[in-house]
Amino acid sequence: MIKITFPDGAHKEFRKGITSLEIAEQISPRLASEVYAATVNGQLTDLTRPIENDAAFKLHKWDDPEGKHAFWHSSSHLMAEALEALYPGIKFGIGPAVENGFYYDVDPGNNIVITEADLPAIENKMKELAAAGHPFIREEISKKDALKLFESKGDNYKTELIGELEDGTITLYRSGTFTDLCRGPHLPSTEPIKAIKLTSLAGAYWRGDEKRKMLTRIYGITFPKQKMLDDYLVFLEEARKRDHRRIGKELELFTFSPKVGMGLPLWLPKGAEVRQNLINFLTGVLRKRGYKIVATPHIGDVTLYKTSGHYEKYGADSFKPISTPQEGEQFMLKPMNCPHHCEIYNATPHSYRDLPFRMAEFGTVYRYEQSGELHGLTRVRSFTQDDAHHFCRPDQLLDEFKSIIDLVLYVFKVLNFKDFSAQISLRDPENRQKYIGSDENWEKAEKAIIEAAADKNLETTVVKGEAAFYGPKLDFMVRDAIGRKWQLGTIQVDYNLPERFDLTYNGSDNQKHRPVMIHRAIFGSMERFVAVLIENTAGKLPLWLAPEKAVILPISDKFNDYATKVLEILNNSDICTLIDDRSEKVGKKIRDNELKRIPYLLVIGEKEAESGTISVRKQGEGDKGVMKTGDFIEFIRSEISRELEN
RNA sequence: GCCGAUGUAGCUCAGUUGGUCAGAGCAGCUGAUUUGUAAUCUGCAGGUCGGGGGUUCGAAUCCCUUCAUCGGCUCCA
Numbered sequence: 001m002i003k004i005t006f007p008d009g010a011h012k013e014f015r016k017g018i019t020s021l022e023i024a025e026q027i028s029p030r031l032a033s034e035v036y037a038a039t040v041n042g043q044l045t046d047l048t049r050p051i052e053n054d055a056a057f058k059l060h061k062w063d064d065p066e067g068k069h070a071f072w073h074s075s076s077h078l079m080a081e082a083l084e085a086l087y088p089g090i091k092f093g094i095g096p097a098v099e100n101g102f103y104y105d106v107d108p109g110n111n112i113v114i115t116e117a118d119l120p121a122i123e124n125k126m127k128e129l130a131a132a133g134h135p136f137i138r139e140e141i142s143k144k145d146a147l148k149l150f151e152s153k154g155d156n157y158k159t160e161l162i163g164e165l166e167d168g169t170i171t172l173y174r175s176g177t178f179t180d181l182c183r184g185p186h187l188p189s190t191e192p193i194k195a196i197k198l199t200s201l202a203g204a205y206w207r208g209d210e211k212r213k214m215l216t217r218i219y220g221i222t223f224p225k226q227k228m229l230d231d232y233l234v235f236l237e238e239a240r241k242r243d244h245r246r247i248g249k250e251l252e253l254f255t256f257s258p259k260v261g262m263g264l265p266l267w268l269p270k271g272a273e274v275r276q277n278l279i280n281f282l283t284g285v286l287r288k289r290g291y292k293i294v295a296t297p298h299i300g301d302v303t304l305y306k307t308s309g310h311y312e313k314y315g316a317d318s319f320k321p322i323s324t325p326q327e328g329e330q331f332m333l334k335p336m337n338c339p340h341h342c343e344i345y346n347a348t349p350h351s352y353r354d355l356p357f358r359m360a361e362f363g364t365v366y367r368y369e370q371s372g373e374l375h376g377l378t379r380v381r382s383f384t385q386d387d388a389h390h391f392c393r394p395d396q397l398l399d400e401f402k403s404i405i406d407l408v409l410y411v412f413k414v415l416n417f418k419d420f421s422a423q424i425s426l427r428d429p430e431n432r433q434k435y436i437g438s439d440e441n442w443e444k445a446e447k448a449i450i451e452a453a454a455d456k457n458l459e460t461t462v463v464k465g466e467a468a469f470y471g472p473k474l475d476f477m478v479r480d481a482i483g484r485k486w487q488l489g490t491i492q493v494d495y496n497l498p499e500r501f502d503l504t505y506n507g508s509d510n511q512k513h514r515p516v517m518i519h520r521a522i523f524g525s526m527e528r529f530v531a532v533l534i535e536n537t538a539g540k541l542p543l544w545l546a547p548e549k550a551v552i553l554p555i556s557d558k559f560n561d562y563a564t565k566v567l568e569i570l571n572n573s574d575i576c577t578l579i580d581d582r583s584e585k586v587g588k589k590i591r592d593n594e595l596k597r598i599p600y601l602l603v604i605g606e607k608e609a610e611s612g613t614i615s616v617r618k619q620g621e622g623d624k625g626v627m628k629t630g631d632f633i634e635f636i637r638s639e640i641s642r643e644l645e646n
Numbered sequence: 647g648c649c650g651a652u653g654u655a656g657c658u659c660a661g662u663u664g665g666u667c668a669g670a671g672c673a674g675c676u677g678a679u680u681u682g683u684a685a686u687c688u689g690c691a692g693g694u695c696g697g698g699g700g701u702u703c704g705a706a707u708c709c710c711u712u713c714a715u716c717g718g719c720u721c722c723a
Contacts, residue, residue, distance in 0.1 A: 103718095113649095113650085114650090115650065115651080116650070116651065199717090200650090200651095200717055200718070201649085201650055201651080201717080201718080202649065202650065202717060202718030202719065203648060203649020203650065203718070203719055204648095204649080204718070204719045204720090205648075205649095205719055205720065208719075208720070209720085210647080210648070210719075210720045210721085214648060214649055214719075215649090215719095216649075216650080217649085217718070217719075219717090219718080245715095245716095249657080250657085256714095256715095258696095258713075258714065262713095262714070262715090308723090309723095310723060313723070314723060317721085318723095335723065336723055338723085365723090367722080367723080369721080369722070370647050370648095370720080370721065370722095371647070371714095372647065372648070372649095372718090372719085372720085372721095373647090373720085373721060373722075374715095375716095379722075468723060469723065470723080487722085492723095519723095553682095553683085555680080555681060555682055555683095556679095556680035556681055556682095557680060557681095558680070583678095583679070583680070583681085584681080584685090584686080585679095585680090585681050585682090585685085585686060586681070586682055586683055586684095587681090587682090587683065587684060587685065587686095588681095588684080588685050588686080589683090589684095590683050590684050590685095591683095591684035591685055592684085592685085593684095594684060595684085601683080603682065603683060605681090605682055606682090607682085615682080615683080617683060622683075622684095623683055
């Protein structure tokens with residue numbers, strides 16, 4: 001007998017060799033039908049594998065990420081089986097479970113192109129195979145046999161993967177006619193896979209290398225119940241309505257023009273108002289925190305970027321340098337503000353007493369992003385960073401870094417951003433030539449970031465290979481409406497630019513010393529931040545940010561005079577207000593202005609005109625009752641300061 | 647840049663196999679109505695069917711090319 005310990009600490013004896021599925025069945029048959037994987041002694045495993053020793057034990061249902069993972073990974077095998085049936089000779093790359101479903105990278109060969117029109121047929125084949133309920137069978141196999149098996153199928157992608165594996169660690173999973181190299185775990189069979197949707201089709205380079213062949217990636221998602229799939233599709237549809245590109249157009253916030261150029265956003269008056277509100281807010285916060293605001297030009301001499309190292313790293317992928325009538329003179333559109341800021345630092349001498357020097361600029365930069373990378377306001381070729389650089393003594397680095405973490409958290413809190421994550425981005429130890437600077441400085445910088453994040457009790461994930469070329473960073477990521485991650489804030493430690501620009505300060509010993517530089521942005525860029533804000537709020541911006549705070553709706557033309565009077569009072573009180581004096585019914589006016597996401601709708605009719613009041617309706621919430629105009633002004637002001645004090 | 651898809655009025659979309667297929671709703675402008683908390687009615691105007699080239703007696707529709715957009719990949723200082 002073996003002792004199985006459950007997550008709640010309870011334990012029970014079972015016969016040696018019992019499977020997780022059998023344990024679940026003994027607990028209840030219903031549970032057995034709802035579990036998809038198990039963790040045995042910390043190891044995620046198939047339900048059908050025998051347990052030979054005492055073990056800590058946990059079953060994974062759909063609600064666990066592990067359960068979904070097994071479900072979707074099995075679904076990816078199921079799709080592969082369907083593909084193999086429909087496209088004989090098709091070759092397989094990798095086919096993992098992802099956050100929302102799964103994909104498989106395939107090479108159909110023979111110049112066959114799989115298009116979206118083919119997806120329903122593949123879905124149907126999957127449904128047919130799933131209904132057959134073939135079991136997933138695990139097999140351990142030697143490297144030699146694995147190579148032989150996949151060579152015989154001509155599956156060169158799989159043999160490449162096997163070639164890199166240690167002998168003795170190779171497992172296969174078979175289901176129906178399909179056999180795959182796979183670590184598992186998998187469902188006991190394809191039977192629980194009831195609802196199937198292949199969602200999209202894309203190209204993906206083999207092993208993520210753009211020099212290698214592009215495979216066809218088929219994305220799909222599956223559920224144990226049709227209802228769950230239906231709900232998911234409704235959710236996706238709702239999310240698409242929050243897309244900032246759509247809302248940006250509906251609410252007239254920003255646009256793009258082919259005549260101006262792709263990826264070059266044009267802020268319309270209302271969008272520019274939102275953007276300016278954010279800038280004003282942040283500028284106020286920065287001043288309180290000892291930042292000095294600076295301003296630099298949109299171009300810089302190429303030698304500036306050769307000094308910083310950016311030219312060597314990105315010169316070829318940038319907007320080409322601008323030539324002048326002067327022979328040999330070349331300027332670049334500013335792709336970042338840091339080199340300019342270094343020269344501002346160098347413009348005056350610095351004493352150790354004056355550090356840290358915090359320099360901030362809303363600096364517009366230009367980067368030649370590849371055409372296929374552009375995406376609404378989140379990925380553009382011209383954007384304004386809320387950039388700042390902290391120049392500090394080495395002994396100040398940690399505190400300075402921590403103060404920036406506080407600042408980011410403060411701003412996110414005011415803006416009610418809850419759903420963000422923090423990522424520590426370190427260099428790729430395998431690929432050191434991608435980075436500049438000494439190993440010693442890199443280690444110091446990485447250590448400082450890890451320590452500061454830990455000190456602030458920030459929950460972080462560490463990703464190697466995501467560092468900037470001059471230093472490691474702490475990035476703040478948020479999700480858009482459909483779950484894509486975008487980097488907003490970033491804090492980066494840099495020992496390299498101070499060297500390259502020969503930045504110094506006089507120490508207490510009257511010797512020259514090298515400051516450390518921290519690059520940081522909170523919003524990241526005004527463009528991306530507004531985009532994420534729109535998607536998070538579905539366009540219902542907080543009052544203080546809304547470009548228009550209220551709209552007056554006279555019930556009929558008879559009250560236009562009074563309405564105009566109220567309009568003037570509100571606008572003179574700095575509450576940006578509109579009037580909707582169309583000869584429409586109030587119902588219509590309310591509907592139209594609700595859809596414009598104007599925070600307050602002020603209905604005015606006979607009663608109001610007589611008593612000098614307004615009838616206040618809050619966007620999305622309905623009638624709030626009658627108020628004196630003066631009280632409304634006070635109310636709006638207090639609402640705004642409440643939001644900003646948050 | 648790469649793979650796949652899409653592009654018809656300001657917006658959202660119809661438009662079968664090439665032949666009354668240049669259409670609708672919303673928005674806009676007219677006129678009527680004077681309205682009490684999410685859509686009043688009338689009329690009008692709006693498009694070289696993304697651009698260019700080709701096939702054809704005839705192209706929104708088929709082919710080529712180009713631009714842009716969308717979903718991914720790669721990239722993201």
